[in-house]
Amino acid sequence: MTVGAVVWIAIGGAWAAWLVTTTLVRRLPGVDSVVRSFLGSWLGRIVALAAWAEAGWHLFGQRP
């Protein structure tokens, strides 16, 4: 296993652990509340959609 793969597994594991933690501990902001907070205004929604569009371009446009 390469160094890069190990680091990505660690980062992915941290994301998974935090998602579980925010689900179990209601006081902590979960991914749903973070997304909803961005969707509260035009500015936040545009930021979220820009990130979504960039992700789509990167995923599907770079490797057609």
Next chain:
Amino acid sequence: MASHASILAVVAVVLTLALVSGRGRQRERSRTWARDAARALRGVTSAARDRNAAFAGALVWVLLVVAAVAWDAVSFAAQRHSLPTLSRLFGDVTDHDWGRAIVFAAWLVLGLYLATGSRRSPPEEES
């Protein structure tokens, strides 16, 4: 070329949908949202315990995103086989037709939610 055009077309449709479906239905003004977001990051809320939890939670989210973006940037700059970028990892899935279809469907559903979700109910029309 067709792939680029189709992605741009999907983005254009979703953005148009966001504008059309959201006219007059945002929950708050952009300035208020930006101010409240800045205050949340500084931990300014009414209850001390909620303030600490909100601040800590926001900080962890920021660190997770920064870690992913930073490591992706390092891997991209290094251009070594032992340091795969996030797009190469996803590419191992999207190289297959089924993988590409699943990831595209998930991306599309997320876009539709970002465009149309979490809005105020439209005002009731007077009869």
